[in-house]
Amino acid sequence: xxxxxxxxxxxxxDSADRRLPVYDPxxxxxxxxxxxxxxxxxxxxNDDPRPPYYVLCMYPYPSGAAHMGHVxxxxxxxxxxxxxxxxxxxxxxPIGFDSFGLPAENAAIETGRHPRxxxxxxxxxxxxxxxxxxxGYDWRRLVTSHSPSYTRFTQWIFLKFLENGxxxxxxxxxxxxxxxxxxxxxxxxxxxxxxxxxxxxxEAKDLEQWFFRITDYAQQLLDDLDLVDWPERxxxxxxxxIGRSEGAExxxxxxxxxxxxxxxGAEVSVYTTRPDTAFxxxxxxxxxxxxxxxxxxxxxxxxxxxxxVARARSTxxxxxxxxxxxxxxRGVFTGSHLLNPFTQQPVPLYLADYVLVTYGTGxxxxxxxxxxxxxxxxxxxxxxxxxxxxxxEGWDGEAYTGDGPAINSPAxxxxxxxxxxxxxxxxxxxxxxxxxxxxxxxxEAKVNFRLxxxxxxxxxxxxxxxxxxxxxDHGAVPVPVDQLPVLAPDDVEFLPTGESPLKHxxxxxxxxxxxxxGAAVRExxxxxxxxxxxxxxxxxxxxxxxxxxxxxxxxxxxxxxxxYIGGVEHAILHLMYARFFTKAxxxxxxxxxxxxxxFQRLFTQGMIRLDGxxxxxxxxxxxxxxxxxxxxGADALRLGQLFVGPPADDxxxxxxxxxxxxxxxxxxxRLAYPGSGVVPDASGDDALEVDKATHRLIARVSDEMxxxxxxxxxxxxxxxxxxxxxxxxxxxxxxxxxxLLAPMAPHVTAELWELRNGGxxxxxxxxxxxxxxxAVDSVTMVVQVAGKIRDRxxxxxxxxxxxxxxxxxxxxxxxxHVDGEPxxxxxxxxxxxxxxx
RNA sequence: GCCCGGGUGGUGGAAUGGCAGACACGGCGGAUUCAAAAUCCGCUGACCUCACGGUCGUGCGGGUUCGACUCCCGCCCCGGGCACCA
Numbered sequence: 064x065x066x067x068x069x070x071x072x073x074x075x076x077d078s079a080d081r082r083l084p085v086y087d088p089x090x091x092x093x094x095x096x097x098x099x100x101x102x103x104x105x106x107x108x109n110d111d112p113r114p115p116y117y118v119l120c121m122y123p124y125p126s127g128a129a130h131m132g133h134v135x136x137x138x139x140x141x142x143x144x145x146x147x148x149x150x151x152x153x154x155x156x157p158i159g160f161d162s163f164g165l166p167a168e169n170a171a172i173e174t175g176r177h178p179r180x181x182x183x184x185x186x187x188x189x190x191x192x193x194x195x196x197x198x199g200y201d202w203r204r205l206v207t208s209h210s211p212s213y214t215r216f217t218q219w220i221f222l223k224f225l226e227n228g229x230x231x232x233x234x235x236x237x238x239x240x241x242x243x244x245x246x247x248x249x250x251x252x253x254x255x256x257x258x259x260x261x262x263x264x265x266e267a268k269d270l271e272q273w274f275f276r277i278t279d280y281a282q283q284l285l286d287d288l289d290l291v292d293w294p295e296r297x298x299x300x301x302x303x304x305i306g307r308s309e310g311a312e313x314x315x316x317x318x319x320x321x322x323x324x325x326x327x328g329a330e331v332s333v334y335t336t337r338p339d340t341a342f343x344x345x346x347x348x349x350x351x352x353x354x355x356x357x358x359x360x361x362x363x364x365x366x367x368x369x370x371x372v373a374r375a376r377s378t379x380x381x382x383x384x385x386x387x388x389x390x391x392x393r394g395v396f397t398g399s400h401l402l403n404p405f406t407q408q409p410v411p412l413y414l415a416d417y418v419l420v421t422y423g424t425g426x427x428x429x430x431x432x433x434x435x436x437x438x439x440x441x442x443x444x445x446x447x448x449x450x451x452x453x454x455x456e457g458w459d460g461e462a463y464t465g466d467g468p469a470i471n472s473p474a475x476x477x478x479x480x481x482x483x484x485x486x487x488x489x490x491x492x493x494x495x496x497x498x499x500x501x502x503x504x505x506x507e508a509k510v511n512f513r514l515x516x517x518x519x520x521x522x523x524x525x526x527x528x529x530x531x532x533x534x535x536d537h538g539a540v541p542v543p544v545d546q547l548p549v550l551a552p553d554d555v556e557f558l559p560t561g562e563s564p565l566k567h568x569x570x571x572x573x574x575x576x577x578x579x580x581g582a583a584v585r586e587x588x589x590x591x592x593x594x595x596x597x598x599x600x601x602x603x604x605x606x607x608x609x610x611x612x613x614x615x616x617x618x619x620x621x622x623x624x625x626x627y628i629g630g631v632e633h634a635i636l637h638l639m640y641a642r643f644f645t646k647a648x649x650x651x652x653x654x655x656x657x658x659x660x661x662f663q664r665l666f667t668q669g670m671i672r673l674d675g676x677x678x679x680x681x682x683x684x685x686x687x688x689x690x691x692x693x694x695x696g697a698d699a700l701r702l703g704q705l706f707v708g709p710p711a712d713d714x715x716x717x718x719x720x721x722x723x724x725x726x727x728x729x730x731x732x733r734l735a736y737p738g739s740g741v742v743p744d745a746s747g748d749d750a751l752e753v754d755k756a757t758h759r760l761i762a763r764v765s766d767e768m769x770x771x772x773x774x775x776x777x778x779x780x781x782x783x784x785x786x787x788x789x790x791x792x793x794x795x796x797x798x799x800x801x802x803l804l805a806p807m808a809p810h811v812t813a814e815l816w817e818l819r820n821g822g823x824x825x826x827x828x829x830x831x832x833x834x835x836x837x838a839v840d841s842v843t844m845v846v847q848v849a850g851k852i853r854d855r856x857x858x859x860x861x862x863x864x865x866x867x868x869x870x871x872x873x874x875x876x877x878x879x880h881v882d883g884e885p886x887x888x889x890x891x892x893x894x895x896x897x898x899x900x
Numbered sequence: 901g902c903c904c905g906g907g908u909g910g911u912g913g914a915a916u917g918g919c920a921g922a923c924a925c926g927g928c929g930g931a932u933u934c935a936a937a938a939u940c941c942g943c944u945g946a947c948c949u950c951a952c953g954g955u956c957g958u959g960c961g962g963g964u965u966c967g968a969c970u971c972c973c974g975c976c977c978c979g980g981g982c983a984c985c986a
Contacts, residue, residue: 085938296904296905297904299903299904300903300904300981303902303903303904303984304903304982304983304984306984306985308985308986310986333986334985334986335986336986337986348986380982380983380984382901383901384901384902384982384984384985417901417985417986418985418986419983419984419985419986421983421985422983422984422985422986423985423986426986427985427986428986429986430986434986436901436986437986511985511986513983513984513985514983515983517983518983631904631905631980631981632980632981634904634981635903635981635982636983669905669980670979670980706912706913706923706924707912707913707924708912708913709913711905712905712906712913713905713906713979713980714912715912720912720924720925720926722924722925722926723912723923723924723925724924726924726939727924729938729939730939733939741939741940770916774912774913774914774923775913775914775915775922775923777923777924778913778914778922778923778924779922779923780923781923781924782922782923785923788940843919845918845919847918847919847966847967849966849967850918850966850967852919855919886966887966888966889918889966889967891918894918894919895918895919895967897918897966897967898966899966899967
């Protein structure tokens with residue numbers, strides 16, 4: 064080739080009489096991606112002799128080509144897979160797709176195309192994106208939620224739960240659009256409570272629905288958080304979600320204002336965490352949906368109560384729990400009273416929207432003196448307020464929730480004699496109150512959880528059908544296991560209202576009862592897609608099993624997942640459900656009995672924002688990685704994603720470029736290309752210095768990889784490369800750099816390694832540093848006077864406390880700031896001495 | 901409303917109670933080039949100073965400490981989640 068005629072070569076410096084090709088990410092990356100697939104680099108068998116390690120990214124909803132959030136997530140996953148492989152593990156790195164869900168169904172309504180067709184197209188697009196970012200998977204283990212072989216076992220598990228009492232049917236309210244005659248997802252209800260399609264006001268409607276009894280596992284789900292190595296904030300969120308509280312439950316007779324029993328003889332049971340304050344109960348409240356609400360309402364109050372109940376039912380739970388706005392329209396008097404067993408006095412019984420039927424007993428005792436919301440309500444409705452805990456001296460607030468001696472409990476000795484809490488602190492008074500309730504058979508200690516059972520029925524088409532048949536004689540009958548999977552039909556028409564076509568498909572609907580053979584109809588509800596994602600990580604261990612969801616031994620080998628990675632938005636629901644499934648399946652002996660937790664180590668990455676807004680398809684602000692892959696390539700993009708900030712933080716893609724990492728890859732290429740003279744060989748002391756720096760790099764990066772500090776590792780690589788450009792290179796330095804960088808930038812390092820040494824860099828063992836090479840001759844010691852830096856001294860790293868102090872006090876720059884004997888000298892050799900004058 | 905995060909140069913960020921601003925982007929300057937791109941090298945928190953050097957500075961107000969971006973208390977602002985409660 065003639066100089067000047069070829070664009071793909073360039074000259075560098077006077078030593079470059081050799082030609083150095085320009086790095087071409089397109090060619091190199093495509094070639095390696097193909098090789099990893101052809102050579103099965105990241106395929107692993109269940110009898111692999113290496114120690115097992117299971118790395119999993121939350122499987123994605125197939126929304127089409129990857130966006131930046133995917134790139135971020137799958138870059139983290141891939142670099143761990145490659146890193147652990149180099150460390151000698153047999154790494155399970157599977158991939159799948161969460162392929163049921165509402166978007167495909169909405170697309171079907173718009174385009175008339177079957178959701179399967181639409182979904183499978185998106186899967187192809189996303190798979191191709193994942194390949195282009197260089198992620199290495201065992202594609203033989205691909206799992207998709209909608210495939211018949213997976214759906215079959217999702218249904219199998221449902222039946223197993225049903226058989227063992229973990230699934231049941233109950234009435235529950237749904238969002239009902241009267242215009243569309245359809246159930247809406249929360250997402251489809253606009254902020255003003257109207258349907259996004261028709262604009263009609265959404266109503267609450269009760270339907271028979273299937274539930275999983277996750278509350279049976281509430282205590283275990285709480286306790287076993289101690290077994291996992293998860294981010295503290297996720298553990299906190301899970302604990303708060305489970306919401307264990309200890310208190311008391313007791314019942315009170317419904318009476319009139321004079322204390323005469325109600326004609327129905329009804330009693331209302333309340334749950335409270337503060338039984339110690341019961342003498343201060345000045346009213347009580349039922350949830351508007353409470354079963355007794357209308358029974359206890361007097362004729363006089365009935366019209367107001369009925370209007371109130373209707374209004375509360377159409378108000379969102381979040382608005383109901385809000386304490387903002389006027390309170391005086393948020394409750395209504397029933398006309399009845401409850402007899403407070405502590406005071407033997409009747410207290411008025413209200414309904415209020417802020418009391419939920421789903422928590423506790425759906426009824427509360429209200430104690431304005433010790434609860435601010437009760438206080439506000441009492442003021443709004445002109446109800447009495449009695450303090451039963453003495454607030455501290457100088458207290459000028461309203462309700463007092465802190466500790467203190469009980470007062471007014473009872474208010475005077477004459478009113479009540481069998482219980483006296485006065486003077487006790489809160490804990491003591493609680494215990495005594497519960498003991499008293501127990502003694503008199505009025506109530507008992509009670510542990511409550513905020514966690515509710517999992518409503519899994521969805522009135523949708525694109526999900527796993529619930530495998531149940533309704534027979535006029537036998538009721539709900541499970542579909543026999545040998546008839547699974549129950550699959551939705553293909554010849555369906557999607558209605559513009561969003562109503563599931565299953566409800567009108569005669570061929571699907573009409574069947575026979577498995578028990579009696581008589582005419583029966585199928586359940587038309589499908590399962591929440593969270594059901595699919597609650598066991599896919601188990602299926603990956605044994606993805607082609609046709610007899611069982613998975614073989615126990617295969618799960619025993621791979622599970623728990625050693626490193627699970629996903630978005631923080633799944634910190635509660637998905638993780639809670641998957642934990643519940645794992646425990647239940649283990650208890651039912653489907654999974655190994657010892658498998659109590661599915662995900663040993665969890666990492667939750669932050670979100671990608673653009674201009675401060677969450678990046679999402681619905682907001683239309685996605686930045687597609689395709690253009691970057693076409694120009695700068697996957698390695699530059701991956702390093703850019705890692706370099707932008709800590710993995711756990713949200714990142715704003717605005718203003719974040721990949722210029723820096725792209726240039727860095729060019730510098731690496733020119734440094735490491737065999738025979739390149741761009742960076743001269745280091746000699747003598749320089750070579751030793753560079754090799755020492757290399758050992759420091761190994762130590763630093765190895766540590767940072769364990770701590771998820773990838774952004775600083777990229778900085779370390781840049782710093783090291785800058786040093787080598789100045790001091791000259793050694794083979795050890797360059798080869799080590801390639802190995803350390805191989806997990807993060809797999810393509811360019813694989814190419815350079817092969818050119819330099821032959822073979823695969825990703826099959827090299829992870830480098831180990833030599834501790835002896837970390838030693839340094841001197842360190843910079845800071846000398847402060849009263850915390851202000853006055854001098855910096857070069858000292859020996861093993862300088863003693865006294866020597867350091869003496870050296871500091873002798874400093875020319877320090878002396879002017881210290882007159883006389885210093886009051887104190889803090890010596891922290893070899894880094895710092897602080898002199899307090 | 902409740903729960904969980906977060907506020908550091910022009911920008912993304914670094915600093916596990918001990919040198920605030922590593923590393924990069926952007927900007928400025930130099931080398932190279934006929935010229936440009938690319939590349940290589942240097943400077944770049946603000947203010948005062950010819951300089952040496954000094955003062956200030958991590959959302960705001962307190963506190964703990966010899967020493968606080970870091971720990972504690974109270975605010976303000978921003979982001980996210982919600983089946984949200986006795």
